[in-house]
Amino acid sequence: MTLDCLVLGAGIVGVSAALHLQDRGRSVVLVDRAAPGHGTSYGNAGLIERSSVVPYAFPRKLSALLAYGLNRRSDVRYDWSHLPKIAPFLLRYWQASAPKALEASAAALLPLIEVSIDEHRALARRAGAEPLMRAGGWISLYKNPAAFALAAREAEQLRSSHGLAVSILDRASFLALEPAFSEGAPIAGAVHWEDPLSVEDPLALTTAYAALFTHQGGHLAVGDADTLEQDGNSWAVQTAEGRVVARDVVVALGPQSAALLARFGLRVPMAVKRGYHRHYHQEADAMPGRPVVDEDAGYVLAPMRQGLRLTTGIEFAAADRAANDIQLKACETAARHLLDLGRPVEAEPWLGLRPCLPDMKPVIGAVPGLSGLWCDFGHAHHGLTLGPASGRLLADLITGQPPFADAHGFSPARFSG
Numbered sequence: 001m002t003l004d005c006l007v008l009g010a011g012i013v014g015v016s017a018a019l020h021l022q023d024r025g026r027s028v029v030l031v032d033r034a035a036p037g038h039g040t041s042y043g044n045a046g047l048i049e050r051s052s053v054v055p056y057a058f059p060r061k062l063s064a065l066l067a068y069g070l071n072r073r074s075d076v077r078y079d080w081s082h083l084p085k086i087a088p089f090l091l092r093y094w095q096a097s098a099p100k101a102l103e104a105s106a107a108a109l110l111p112l113i114e115v116s117i118d119e120h121r122a123l124a125r126r127a128g129a130e131p132l133m134r135a136g137g138w139i140s141l142y143k144n145p146a147a148f149a150l151a152a153r154e155a156e157q158l159r160s161s162h163g164l165a166v167s168i169l170d171r172a173s174f175l176a177l178e179p180a181f182s183e184g185a186p187i188a189g190a191v192h193w194e195d196p197l198s199v200e201d202p203l204a205l206t207t208a209y210a211a212l213f214t215h216q217g218g219h220l221a222v223g224d225a226d227t228l229e230q231d232g233n234s235w236a237v238q239t240a241e242g243r244v245v246a247r248d249v250v251v252a253l254g255p256q257s258a259a260l261l262a263r264f265g266l267r268v269p270m271a272v273k274r275g276y277h278r279h280y281h282q283e284a285d286a287m288p289g290r291p292v293v294d295e296d297a298g299y300v301l302a303p304m305r306q307g308l309r310l311t312t313g314i315e316f317a318a319a320d321r322a323a324n325d326i327q328l329k330a331c332e333t334a335a336r337h338l339l340d341l342g343r344p345v346e347a348e349p350w351l352g353l354r355p356c357l358p359d360m361k362p363v364i365g366a367v368p369g370l371s372g373l374w375c376d377f378g379h380a381h382h383g384l385t386l387g388p389a390s391g392r393l394l395a396d397l398i399t400g401q402p403p404f405a406d407a408h409g410f411s412p413a414r415f416s417g
């Protein structure tokens with residue numbers, strides 16, 4: 001099979017890129033070793049995070065560094081044995097989180113964040129997936145009055161600097177909006193981010209976008225991206241249906257992207273931030289109306305089709321290290337103080353790998369010196385949010401159209417040389 005473009009990886013990022021390339025008249029094969037959406041895109045908190053105008057930075061304050069250093073917090077956990085390996089990444093992450101550098105990363109990402117909802121809505125409309133999306137934003141919940149006061153001030157600033165729709169809720173207003181939470185829960189107040197959408201089944205969303213791709217004539221193939229090789233001026237990969245050759249290839253393998261690129265000489269300083277989820281049975285009247293984040297304990301309670309999904313914060317551990325339930329157990333205990341959480345749906349938690357770069361930006365663009373090799377990965381905490389916008393930007397670059405946003409800051413060239 002010979003085509004214009006191979007897209008490796010059928011997570012939300014690869015599926016979105018394939019659709020945008022197809023929309024520009026390219027013949028595309030989307031290759032994955034599994035069905036679409038079963039990687040990290042399966043288990044996220046479902047937020048299309050329009051209000052996330054500043055990326056998740058490494059803490060800079062000494063008090064926060066000490067608190068995290070003791071490894072006693074539930075939002076971030078370190079596997080000590082992994083620290084020596086990840087130290088260079090953490091150092092670069094810390095440097096990129098200094099105020100000026102963080103401002104630059106946020107500015108690069110902003111045009112993508114700003115179109116994230118419109119881009120999803122456009123795909124969802126065509127894919128018949130709009131019913132999976134919920135308006136009404138999400139809520140940051142605070143138990144500590146000082147933390148709430150600070151968060152409220154920062155939210156007001158973002159409202160005026162970025163035009164975000166934000167409401168500050170006192171305890172009573174929060175409980176009126178989210179009656180599933182217990183009257184006696186230790187709640188100081190909340191910030192309601194009203195712009196974002198949330199998705200009630202992220203797997204179903206990626207599956208619907210992939211179905212749109214095949215419905216429009218795109219081809220989905222089962223194959224191993226590790227078989228990728230250069231073939232003259234083209235690229236080839238082995239699939240269950242035979243060898244597929246294309247002029248351009250897009251690496252959209254999420255957390256597995258860096259390993260493949262290393263084979264072709266590009267060293268990408270990627271690390272994974274592991275995250276867990278588990279669903280809990282919840283009666284309809286005990287289900288929150290929108291995702292709620294317990295900011296003190298660092299987890300999300302997201303209403304999903306399968307139940308109430310509790311997603312954890314960050315675990316720094318090797319990608320292949322066995323899953324554990326340390327963080328999830330701590331978050332579950334905290335959640336039971338906030339609402340009547342039902343019994344778990346699954347026996348074991350799900351574990352996912354957020355693909356992260358130290359400068360908090362994804363990698364989108366051409367690999368220098370290797371004609372036809374393109375990147376679209378590294379979306380960290382915001383891959384669901386940014387998948388369609390990134391796909392649009394990448395398709396602009398591949399087809400030589402003026403990019404809708406400045407793509408320089410995302411170029412893989414920032415890691416070469």
Ligand SMILES: Cc1cc2nc3c(=O)[nH]c(=O)nc-3n(C[C@H](O)[C@H](O)[C@H](O)COP(=O)(O)OP(=O)(O)OC[C@H]3O[C@@H](n4cnc5c(N)ncnc54)[C@H](O)[C@@H]3O)c2cc1C
Nearest residue numbers: 011013033039040041044045047225254275382383384385
């Ligand atoms: C707990 C948690 C909560 C999150 N919450 C949110 C949220 O609320 N909002 C948000 O925007 N983001 C969220 N994220 C982040 C988001 O889920 C990821 O950024 C996103 O899913 C990454 O998508 P992807 O397509 O790049 O990767 P993936 O979904 O991992 O897709 C990569 C694909 O590549 C395939 N693949 C890998 N290796 C090979 C190979 N050798 N051959 C063939 N195929 C291969 C895999 O099978 C997979 O389908 C969360 C993440 C976690 C872990």
